[in-house]
Amino acid sequence: MSAEQKTGAEMLIRTLKDQGVDVIFGYPGGAVLPIYDALFQQNDIQHILVRQEGGAVHAAEGYARSTGKVGVVLVTSGPGATNAVTGLTDALMDSIPVVCLTGQVPTHLIGNDAFQEADTTGITRPCTKHNYLVKDIIDLPRIMHEAFYVARSGRPGPVVVDLPKDVLQGKSDHYVAPEEVTHRSYRPQTKAEDHKIAEAVEMIAQAKRPIVYAGGGVINAGPKACELLTRFVRTLGVPCTNTLMGLGAYPGSDPQFLGMLGMHGTYEANLAMYNCDVMINIGARFDDRVTGRLDEFSPRSKKIHVDIDASSINKNVMVDLPIVGDAGSVLEDLLAAWQARKLELDQKALKAWWQKIEEWRARDCLKFEQKGQEIKPQHAIKRLYELTKDRNPYIATEVGQHQMWAAQYFKFEQPNHWMTSGGLGTMGYGMPAAMGVQRAHPDALVIDVAGEASILMNIQELSCIAQYNLPVKIFIVNNQWMGMVRQWQELLHGGRYSESYSAALPDFVKLAESFHAVGIRCEKADELDDKIMEMIDTPKPVVFDCLVTKDENCFPMIPSGAAHYEMLLGPDDKVGKPISEEGMVLV
């Protein structure tokens, strides 16, 4: 080891380089000035200056989700750190690997209510996978490498490293390389026990109505795991459905794909889940948006659950066969065991099962009617998909109806092309996430499908987009309502539209122009295709204001607290029975 003295900040930059980091998303302030000084004196790591720290975390999430790498954030103490909290919680809920470096007041002032002091490790403890306060420069390199290891291993998540200013300015010659650091306690189990694999294939071989329900965990496990999932499903010839977070894990246009399941999932996916006899859950967490009423959730099936996090298993739904392990590793073992034993499903039963599924599919639950010049939001999104699919775009979303329509009408053939806030449902996620994606894939087509309300939550990031010439396309499905809120008020609160109207909206075209972007407005169905093409062909950031039908609802919908078979398929379906009190309290 060289005896060269380095400051904490220089040491920090070295750890980042050794971790292969080439970009960080951040915002400066007093406590982190030493880091900014060190960044200034090097060229390997690019710093992207966001316009609010919340944007930095979402940008890092978009970067991480679209690359499989760890996203890195740098913010100052106090308000910088507190602004990051929403993004950290978002990353925790959706299992996104992020390392967030926060400045802190010098160690001797901690606890004194010093200027811009916040108890960052205290505040972020429940919204991170782990966090650290570095009190001694000697520990800095080890903690940094540990932070990256923890963020990306097992079930990925956000890690905060809180850095007091005196540690950043102190000097030390003690450096350790990533290979020299082994974590004392954290060793997630990635390989499943052989007997579990054997039990699983035997159980599957008995199935007459099997289904694979795959989630974000397969995306977390990587592109190879997604390939294995596809091979597994095709080998068995069984239907596959994905959660919102799992879209892209299985090819969207494959005939064995039933679409998304859950509250706004397809009729065929939900009925197949309800009626199956063996359910193979791989990397999905039985979220309440997916299960609906628990005591009516797939009541007659045997359930296998593959998850790298034992705490995801038997949390909401009791399963018959828990398998702890990495989705990729388990799928590989399942396939091998299936083939080695020369197992086959009962083909007659499987055929009858597919027949049933095709009947459900024939309901064509996503159909809608586009008449006249008023653009239906579904039509806008469907055309956006059809006109862009050949370019293999990366799609980010905000939160609301537009998000669900994007999930329904886009077909994702590959993983890591779909960035959405599923678990926390954070409005304002999409545009900064798209920014991070575009930075990672400079030549790709990156679109944020937005609502006019959500987009205003982080609209300041248009300035960041302009500064770095990121040609992100922001496609606003403008229904002039907080559509998802309006829909719930219509269906569940007697049409009392309390505070859900998007009043006093800005002129999005002028707004775009003032942020050095191109603004396009589309109000007529006739113009839609041309204008979408114009957007795609513009090599600059574009804000596309697409005015759509104001009061369209998103269907299918399983009202909160209802069962899969109580799905509303369209405006003519009424909420069958009054929603139970239990249902009304659900979010």
Place this chain on the structure above:
Amino acid sequence: MANHKDQEIEARTIAVLVDNEPGVLARVIGLFSGRGYNIESLTVSEVDPRQRFSRITVVTSGTPQILEQIKAQLDRLVPVHRVSDLTMDGASVERELALVKVAGSGDKRVESLRIADIFRARVVDSSHDHFVFEMTGKSEKLDVFIDLMQPLGLVDVSRTGVVAISRGPQGL
């Protein structure tokens, strides 16, 4: 499989071996409060200063499904080395220590001393008008003793909470 709502509530004693790093106790307590789990008793102390291990003993309650969740949630905390269910995984010994202050004079004073003797509590401090008793045992025994002291001038109680260890030659 059965819904957990139909399951009975049970009590468990869980031992958790953790790295003695800053915030680790807050992490464990935050897990319980954040997820709405019960803590009936919680003790913590460093048990291996060289390796910086601390041991946390938690007495908690819930349905079997919730108890499995609690263990899985504890186990996934980054600084946790091991989680052991001392109630389920074989026999174990549980102890708690209480310091009990009783003030008074005359018959009551004599009676408190007599009961303390029966319970094998030790006097660790005394004056003409008070005793401090130290007593170790199962929590229920401590409860009974404290109850009996109530009418005899009980003024203060301090209890450690439960510590526990498995029987037999194996370690955690």
